[in-house]
Every structure is written in C-alpha cells, then in structure tokens.
Amino acid sequence: MSNYTKLFLLIVSFAVILSCEEDSKDDMKPAIDLSITDAFPVNCDTIYFGETFVLKVLFTDNVELGAFSFDIHHNFDHHSHSTEVTECNTDPDKEPVNPYVFIQDYDIPQGLTEYETNIEINIPSAENSNLFDEGDYHFFISLTDKQGWSTQKGLSIKMLHR
Amino acid sequence: MHKITVLFVLAHILIISGYSQGKYILSGLVVDENNQALPGASVQLSSGKGTVTNSEGKYVINDLDNGIYEIKVSYIGYKTHLDTIVIDGNKAYRIKMLYSPLDLQEVVVTDNYVETRKKEESLNIEIANKRYLQQNLGGSLMKTIERLPGVSTIDIGSGQSKPVIRGLGFNRIVVVENGIKHEGQQWGADHGLEIDQFAIDKLEVIKGPSSLIHGSDALGGVINVKQNSVPINNSVGGTIDLIGKTNNNLIGTSFSVYGRKNWLFADLRVTMLDYGDYKVPTDSIDIYSYKAAIHNNQLRNTAGEEKNLHFTIGIIQDDFQSKFFISNVYSKNGFFANAHGLEPRNVDTDVHDKSNRDILFPYHEVNHFKVINQSLWEMGKFRFKSDLGFQRNFRQEWSEYVSHGYMPPVFPDNLKFNADIERQFDKHIYNGNLLIRYTHNEKTAFTFGLNGSYQDNDINGRGFIIPAFEQLNMGVFLLAKYEINPINVLQLGIRYDHGKIKTESYNDWFQSPVLIGSDTTLAHLQRAYGLNRNYSNISWSVGYNYNQEKLSFKTNIGRSFRIPIAKELAANGVNYHNFSYEVGDPDLSPEISYQLDLGLEYHLKKFAVGATPFVNYFTNYIYLNPSSEFDRLYGNGNQVFYYTQSEVFRYGGELHAHYQLLKSIKLGVIGEYVYSEQVSGEKKGFTLPFSPPASAIFNIKYQKQHLGFLKNVYLSVDYRITASQTNIVPPEETTDGYQLINISLGGEISLKKQNLSISAQVQNLFNTKHFSHTSYYRLINVPEPGRNFVLNVSIPFSGKIN
Numbered sequence: 001m002s003n004y005t006k007l008f009l010l011i012v013s014f015a016v017i018l019s020c021e022e023d024s025k026d027d028m029k030p031a032i033d034l035s036i037t038d039a040f041p042v043n044c045d046t047i048y049f050g051e052t053f054v055l056k057v058l059f060t061d062n063v064e065l066g067a068f069s070f071d072i073h074h075n076f077d078h079h080s081h082s083t084e085v086t087e088c089n090t091d092p093d094k095e096p097v098n099p100y101v102f103i104q105d106y107d108i109p110q111g112l113t114e115y116e117t118n119i120e121i122n123i124p125s126a127e128n129s130n131l132f133d134e135g136d137y138h139f140f141i142s143l144t145d146k147q148g149w150s151t152q153k154g155l156s157i158k159m160l161h162r
Numbered sequence: 163m164h165k166i167t168v169l170f171v172l173a174h175i176l177i178i179s180g181y182s183q184g185k186y187i188l189s190g191l192v193v194d195e196n197n198q199a200l201p202g203a204s205v206q207l208s209s210g211k212g213t214v215t216n217s218e219g220k221y222v223i224n225d226l227d228n229g230i231y232e233i234k235v236s237y238i239g240y241k242t243h244l245d246t247i248v249i250d251g252n253k254a255y256r257i258k259m260l261y262s263p264l265d266l267q268e269v270v271v272t273d274n275y276v277e278t279r280k281k282e283e284s285l286n287i288e289i290a291n292k293r294y295l296q297q298n299l300g301g302s303l304m305k306t307i308e309r310l311p312g313v314s315t316i317d318i319g320s321g322q323s324k325p326v327i328r329g330l331g332f333n334r335i336v337v338v339e340n341g342i343k344h345e346g347q348q349w350g351a352d353h354g355l356e357i358d359q360f361a362i363d364k365l366e367v368i369k370g371p372s373s374l375i376h377g378s379d380a381l382g383g384v385i386n387v388k389q390n391s392v393p394i395n396n397s398v399g400g401t402i403d404l405i406g407k408t409n410n411n412l413i414g415t416s417f418s419v420y421g422r423k424n425w426l427f428a429d430l431r432v433t434m435l436d437y438g439d440y441k442v443p444t445d446s447i448d449i450y451s452y453k454a455a456i457h458n459n460q461l462r463n464t465a466g467e468e469k470n471l472h473f474t475i476g477i478i479q480d481d482f483q484s485k486f487f488i489s490n491v492y493s494k495n496g497f498f499a500n501a502h503g504l505e506p507r508n509v510d511t512d513v514h515d516k517s518n519r520d521i522l523f524p525y526h527e528v529n530h531f532k533v534i535n536q537s538l539w540e541m542g543k544f545r546f547k548s549d550l551g552f553q554r555n556f557r558q559e560w561s562e563y564v565s566h567g568y569m570p571p572v573f574p575d576n577l578k579f580n581a582d583i584e585r586q587f588d589k590h591i592y593n594g595n596l597l598i599r600y601t602h603n604e605k606t607a608f609t610f611g612l613n614g615s616y617q618d619n620d621i622n623g624r625g626f627i628i629p630a631f632e633q634l635n636m637g638v639f640l641l642a643k644y645e646i647n648p649i650n651v652l653q654l655g656i657r658y659d660h661g662k663i664k665t666e667s668y669n670d671w672f673q674s675p676v677l678i679g680s681d682t683t684l685a686h687l688q689r690a691y692g693l694n695r696n697y698s699n700i701s702w703s704v705g706y707n708y709n710q711e712k713l714s715f716k717t718n719i720g721r722s723f724r725i726p727i728a729k730e731l732a733a734n735g736v737n738y739h740n741f742s743y744e745v746g747d748p749d750l751s752p753e754i755s756y757q758l759d760l761g762l763e764y765h766l767k768k769f770a771v772g773a774t775p776f777v778n779y780f781t782n783y784i785y786l787n788p789s790s791e792f793d794r795l796y797g798n799g800n801q802v803f804y805y806t807q808s809e810v811f812r813y814g815g816e817l818h819a820h821y822q823l824l825k826s827i828k829l830g831v832i833g834e835y836v837y838s839e840q841v842s843g844e845k846k847g848f849t850l851p852f853s854p855p856a857s858a859i860f861n862i863k864y865q866k867q868h869l870g871f872l873k874n875v876y877l878s879v880d881y882r883i884t885a886s887q888t889n890i891v892p893p894e895e896t897t898d899g900y901q902l903i904n905i906s907l908g909g910e911i912s913l914k915k916q917n918l919s920i921s922a923q924v925q926n927l928f929n930t931k932h933f934s935h936t937s938y939y940r941l942i943n944v945p946e947p948g949r950n951f952v953l954n955v956s957i958p959f960s961g962k963i964n
Binding site: 146 | 572
C-alpha cells in the first residue's frame with residue numbers, strides 16, 4: 001500500500017506544480033492620464049458650441065503607443081456612464097432633436113512611449129443653420145498601443161451655447 | 163447490388179481460409195430485448211476464457227477445443243444469461259439479455275461500456291451517463307460536464323455556456339446530437355449551446371482531431387450527445403425530475419413519458435426552467451473603473467427561462483430500426499443590465515431591481531427546432547446507418563435603440579425591423595449522413611461514410627456583424643480497422659471534403675458622411691461585398707491501441723481542418739459588445755491542424771493512473787487580431803480588429819489517478835493543462851484568446867450500496883484549484899487563480915419497484931469571490947456565481963401494457 005500511496009502523492013504534487021505554473025509576458029495596456037496640469041476635458045467639464053478647445057491628455061505605454069480616437073455623443077437618456085468616480089450634475093432626460101456628433105481618430109508619431117496631445121478642435125454651433133442640442137454629452141477617448149492593447153475612458157461633459 | 167454479392171462471396175472465401183487453424187472460434191452478438199447491441203457485456207466460459215463485447219455488442223473467443231462449455235453472460239441491469247453450448251466447430255451464438263425487473267430506471271450505462279469504448283477509440287475519450295449528469299447538474303449542459311478532464315466552458319451568465327475542449331471552442335469543436343451536427347451561431351462568445359441537458363442519455367467527449375468522421379470544424383474534438391434509450395417491450399412509464407437551485411432561485415421540471423407496444427415506441431419529454439438573477443459574492447462591479455453598485459448581490463437582469471420539448475417515435479425490428487427525434491429548444495436570457503457587451507450603462511435601478519425574475523433589455527432569445535431521422539439496417543456483414551436532419555436556429559438579440567456612430571438619433575419608422583432588435587440570425591440547415599460498415603472478418607472492418615450539409619443564413623436588425631450566407635459541404639471517408647490480435651488494434655482513415663460558401667453584400671440602413679475629394683456627402687456605406695468561395699481538403703487519421711489487462715496505451719495522429727466561417731471572411735462592422743471594428747479577410751485558407759495524441763493508463767484493483775498528453779500544430783489558426791488602428795472609413799472611431807492567420811503550437815494534457823483507500827472511500831485527482839503559442843504573425847509569442855488556465859481537482863468520495871433504507875449512497879467532495887492565467891493576448895485581462903470546494907451527495911430510495919433518486923450539491927461552499935478567465939463577463943469584471951445549493955429529485959414510474 002505504501003508504494004501506491006507514494007505514487008499517488010507524487011501524482012498529486014505533479015498536479016499541484018502544473019496548476020501553479022506561471023508565465024511572464026508584456027501585458028501592459030497603454031494609459032490615458034488626465035491628471036496632468038491643464039488636462040482638458042476632464043469629467044464634468046463644459047465645451048461650448050461655436051468655439052475652439054484644446055484637447056490636452058497624456059498618453060503613456062511601456063513599449064510603443066499606437067493611435068487614439070475620441071468621439072462626442074449625446075447622453076440625453078444617460079445611457080452611458082463616465083468611467084470616472086465623480087458624478088456630474090445631469091439635466092433631466094430628453095429626446096434628441098439635433099444632437100452633435102464628433103468622431104475622429106489620430107495617429108501617434110512612431111516610437112513614442114509618451115505623448116501629450118495638443119489638438120485644437122473647433123466645434124460648430126449649427127448644422128444647416130439648425131442649432132445643435134445643448135445638454136449632457138459623453139466624451140469617449142480610446143487609446144491603443146502598437147501591439148493592439150487598448151484603453152478607454154468615458155467622460156461626462158456638458159455642451160452649451162454661449 | 164451485384165458488386166455487393168461479389169464482395170460477399172469474396173469475404174466468405176477469405177473468412178473460410180482464415181479459419182483453417184484446428185482450434186475453434188465462438189463469436190456472436192449480445193443484444194437486449196429490443197435487439198439493441200449491448201456493448202461492454204461480459205461473456206465467460208466455464209473453461210475460464212472470456213471477453214467483453216465491443217461497441218457493436220460483438221464478441222469473439224478464440225482457440226477453443228472440442229467440448230461442452232457453460233456460458234455466462236452478464237450485464238448490469240439485465241438478468242444473467244446462463245446456457246450450455248457444444249463446441250465442435252466454429253460457432254456463432256447470439257444472446258438476448260432480459261431486462262432485470264429490479265432496475266426499471268430508463269437507462270443503464272455501466273462502467274464496462276466506458277472501458278470498452280475507451281479501449282476501442284484511439285483518441286482520448288470521456289463518457290458521462292445520465293447518472294453523472296444528474297449528480298453534477300449545472301446551469302447548462304457544458305457546466306454540468308466541466309469537471310471532465312480537458313473540458314472547460316465559456317459561460318454567459320448562469321444558464322448558458324459554450325463548450326471548450328483543451329482550449330479550443332467556437333467553430334473548432336463539433337457538437338453532435340443523435341448523429342447530426344448541431345448548428346447554431348457557435349461563433350459568438352455570448353451564444354450558448356442550445357441543447358436540453360435533461361434529454362440526454364449518454365454523452366461522449368472525444369478529445370482530438372475528428373475531421374475524419376465529422377468533417378470541417380472537428381479540429382479540437384467532438385461532443386457526442388445521444389438519446390438512445392428504448393423502452394422495454396409492452397411497457398409504459400416515465401420520469402418526473404424536479405430541480406431547484408438557490409443561487410439564481412431556479413425552479414424547474416423535466417417530465418418524460420414513454421411507451422412501447424411490440425415494435426413501436428414513443429417518448430415525450432417536456433423541460434421547463436425558470437430562474438432569477440444570479441448572485442455574486444460582491445456588492446459592486448468594476449466596469450472599466452466605473453463601480454456599478456448591485457442590489458442584494460444580484461447581477462441585475464440575468465434572469466432567464468428555458469422551455470424544451472422532445473418527441474421521439476421509432477420502430478424496432480430484428481435487423482432494422484428507425485427513429486425520429488423532433489425537438490424544440492427555446493431560451494430567453496437577460497444580459498447584465500449595467501453593461502451591454504462592454505459598454506457601461508446607466509440603469510434605472512427602480513425598474514431593474516423591482517423584480518429579480520423579470521427579463522428586461524438587453525436580452526437574447528433563441529429557438530432551435532430539429533427533426534432527425536436515424537435508421538439502422540443490418541444485412542449480414544453489412545450495417546447501413548443513415549442520419550437525416552433539418553434544423554432551424556432563430557436568434558434575436560434585443561436591446562434599447564441607442565444611436566452609435568452615424569445612426570440617426572431617432573429611429574426612423576420606415577424600416578423593416580424593430581428599432582430594438584440589435585441582431586437577428588435565422589439559419590436553416592439540412593444534413594445527411596450515410597455510413598456503411600462492412601465487417602470483413604473478426605479482425606478487419608471497413609466503414610465508408612458520406613456526409614452532406616446545406617445551410618442558409620439570413621440576418622436582420624440594426625447592427626451588422628456577419629453577412630447573410632449560404633454554405634454547402636460534402637465529404638466522403640473510408641475508415642479501416644484491423645485487429646492484429648485482441649491486444650493490438652490499428653485504425654486508419656482518409657477523407658475528402660469539398661465546401662462552398664456564398665456571402666451576400668450588405669449596406670448600412672443609415673447614412674454616414676463620406677469625403678469625396680473635398681466634398682462631404684452622405685451615403686449608405688457598403689459593409690460587405692458578395693463572395694463566392696470553394697474549399698477542398700484531405701484529412702486523415704492513424705491510430706493504434708494496445709490493451710493489456712493492467713496497462714493500456716493508445717496513440718493517434720491526425721490532420722483536421724475547418725472551412726473559414728462567414729464572419730471570418732466577410733465581417734466588416736462594429737461589434738458593440740467589444741468596442742471593436744471587425745474586418746474579415748476573404749482570402750483566408752481553411753484552417754489545418756495536425757495533432758498527436760497519446761493515452762496511457764495503468765490500473766490495478768485499488769489504484770489507477772492515466773495520462774493523456776497531446777501536441778498540436780496549426781499551419782494557420784484564424785483569429786481576430788486587434789491592431790493599433792481606429793476605423794477611419796466608416797467613421798465610428800473604434801479599434802480595428804483584423805481576421806488574420808498564424809501558425810500556432812499547442813501542447814498539454816490531462817492527468818488522473820484514483821486510489822481506493824477503504825472499501826467505501828476513494829481518493830482521486832484530475833489535472834489539466836494547455837499551453838498555446840502563436841509562432842508566427844503579428845502576435846508571435848502570444849497565446850490564443852480564451853485559453854483556460856491550468857486546474858486540478860482533488861476528490862474524496864464515499865460510496866455505499868446500502869445504507870439503512872437508502873441505496874447507492876454517495877458523498878463526494880471536490881477541492882478545485884485553478885491557476886491564475888497570466889498568459890494572455892489583447893484585449894484580455896489577466897485572471898487570478900482561485901480555490902473552491904464543491905460537495906455533492908445523494909442516493910436512492912426504493913419505492914415498490916422504483917428507485918426514487920435524490921442528488922444534491924453545494925457549489926462554491928465558501929461563497930468565494932473568483933473570476934473565470936473564459937467567462938463572457940470576464941472583461942467587465944463580473945465574478946462567478948456565489949454559493950449555490952442544487953437539488954434534483956428524479957421520480958420514475960412505470961407499468962405494463964397487455
């Protein structure tokens with residue numbers, strides 16, 4: 001019996017070793033940093049129609065950054081949460097009439113592990129002389145690195161006519 | 163017919179020449195009252211010689227001298243057959259076993275069957291019978307059999323799961339029900355398997371390349387599900403199963419009635435399950451760093467229901483039988499309301515938390531209808547088997563209309579689909595198989611097979627992910643089995659397949675701005691172009707089995723393939739479940755995989771150990787590769803994922819051992835491990851998506867045949883250790899390891915002639931918060947279900963027809 005017990009224990013320990021095996025690999029996602037000074041927009045910021053704002057965000061990665069995109073969508077039904085901890089004051093839910101949509105993507109110069117955006121974006125106030133809807137919008141930033149890892153950040157913002 | 167006659171004559175000449183040895187052979191068939199073959203029955207002669215019937219119920223005993231022998235044939239659940247026979251030449255002796263009235267439970271599958279099947283199959287195989295399924299009952303079929311070595315699952319909530327064999331899932335394994343390949347929308351991570359686990363009598367998991375028999379897709383293996391019980395003659399009866407679970411407050415029943423008068427039998431089963439939101443051991447879920455609070459530990463809106471109907475009618479005669487299986491499997495399941503796919507969503511908690519049993523948006527609804535005819539005809543040395551099948555899989559994914567990208571803010575009312583249907587898939591499938599088995603002599607047998615299938619797929623809804631398509635597949639194979647002697651068996655086979663796929667073009671139902679020169683115009687963008695592609699492939703397999711009393715060894719090497727699916731060829735759209743823009747590649751080749759399998763088993767009376775390692779190489783594994791780009795042409799700003807192919811090397815295996823410590827106490831261990839690496843392409847060095855982590859189960863089981871008024875009492879404790887998964891590929895997250903304790907206990911109570919059986923389980927005894935790397939909800943950090951008490955009571959009833 002003792003021989004079998006030994007063999008059994010050997011197999012058990014083999015199974016334990018197998019189930020504990022680990023492997024190290026570059027699994028770092030790129031990061032979107034909104035804590036830099038002058039970062040814009042941050043959660044609950046306001047963007048005005050008919051004006052220009054500067055997108056200021058710091059992107060970092062351990063190997064090489066890829067590209068980024070951002071889009072602005074209405075959030076009148078509050079379908080999307082921001083990924084930030086702070087909650088903003090939101091307007092009551094409403095039906096969209098002429099909501100503003102912005103979608104754009106940008107390349108990051110090759111070989112960078114750190115990149116601070118400094119992009120001027122002009123927001124029109126109307127389309128075919130119809131004013132865009134004011135209210136709660138969702139500002140969504142998406143960042144990739146060369147390997148295809150990605151990070152998203154969703155911000156709640158207000159868009160208003162001044 | 164002429165050729166067959168010639169073959170017959172030839173075969174007989176060969177057999178006669180083979181027999182001129184001096185000593186005699188006793189051979190024959192063991193069948194039950196329905197003339198169904200009984201594999202694994204024990205056949206013993208008074209001289210001490212004996213054997214076990216093979217998977218077709220056949221046995222051969224060689225080297226017999228002249229004389230009078232007593233023959234004893236036994237099989238659990240049947241009366242032992244005793245007779246005296248005279249051997250004065252080669253003799254054929256057919257044995258009909260009578261059902262033992264002591265055990266009127268529908269199905270009896272003995273360990274003998276498992277052993278025989280394992281000895282004959284050169285690939286590694288796991289078998290589960292009805293009792294196993296009852297004792298391990300999980301939220302869905304795959305969850306129930308997850309404990310089997312090499313099997314894992316991709317779970318979608320508490321009531322749906324997808325099969326994975328040794329790290330391969332989706333379209334890389336085949337599920338066969340009653341001889342026909344089950345076709346749903348297996349490509350989707352959130353699409354569960356549409357099979358009613360209560361309607362299964364027996365299930366086999368074949369691990370390894372199985373294209374030879376099953377054609378395209380069977381690269382990783384096959385899950386073969388059978389409803390093969392036939393009632394005993396002139397009887398009526400049935401079973402009532404009552405099921406309850408505490409974690410998702412499931413209540414359910416599966417009710418069956420059967421009857422048989424002479425050669426005609428029928429069987430009807432109804433399964434109804436209804437469950438609420440399942441509980442997780444946490445009070446908030448961290449979705450992309452947003453903390454969504456959850457109410458009463460309940461994962462909001464994950465309730466569901468299942469309504470299944472099965473009807474079987476068949477005729478049974480000595481050398482002919484034919485069965486029709488008609489079934490409709492319906493399920494409706496809610497998705498976690500705070501995240502649709504990966505998108506964090508605001509929910510009205512007043513509405514959502516009012517009831518934990520209602521199903522609100524988003525949810526999916528699937529209806530799978532099937533008609534299968536399976537016929538078997540035996541004619542001397544020939545055995546013809548045909549399977550014909552029709553299936554319709556109708557799937558709808560519902561969610562509230564939200565304008566994404568350039569979709570209009572208000573849904574227009576002039577469209578042909580409901581605003582809230584995100585995707586709809588309507589698939590019609592026609593299958594046909596013909597198998598002809600020719601037993602040349604007791605050593606050599608040939609199987610010739612012909613498979614054909616046609617499917618037609620329609621799509622609808624506001625989201626586009628795959629185009630409508632039609633697909634035609636034809637395959638032909640030949641398999642030879644040669645028994646060098648009862649210890650050494652050789653099998654080889656070859657197959658040719660031809661497949662044709664035709665995809666349709668698709669234009670967006672909404673307009674997007676397109677820049678032409680310096681002008682921006684609005685256009686209905688074309689997402690998919692019509693494609694017409696043909697594929698052909700040759701697969702093969704060579705296997706060898708060595709079976710000694712204590713030691714058995716098997717090996718198999720095979721080439722399998724998979725025709726690219728419509729999504730891989732023609733996807734071109736945003737998958738809102740993943741924030742990804744998925745792009746197909748029309749030039750993909752069929753996936754080819756070579757695999758070497760070994761199986762080693764050593765068993766003594768009290769102790770057994772087995773190992774089943776494998777090595778696998780894909781010349782071109784097709785996967786969705788995330789790039790660093792964002793889609794520009796279609797203006798949605800999502801990360802672009804391209805279907806790409808790369809070489810992949812995989813290895814791994816399973817290990818199991820058990821030791822009978824005392825008469826009623828058994829210790830056991832099961833371990834499994836898979837390693838995958840892409841050895842070429844853009845993700846060289848990375849693993850494959852959905853790679854299960856290594857895991858081990860340590861088990862102690864107490865079993866007693868009689869304990870007071872109880873029969874077949876068992877108590878089993880599983881200690882499960884799952885390693886962390888740090889070997890990942892974008893866009894996955896690493897997952898920590900965990901340890902769980904699961905308990906199952908039960909037994910039978912004799913009520914007159916019936917055995918009422920009770921099986922109970924406690925899953926996740928300590929309510930441990932843990933994550934499953936392969937769960938659909940893993941990416942949004944939803945933990946696995948908390949503690950769950952499961953109770954299943956099975957009440958059989960029966961009577962006689964005069």
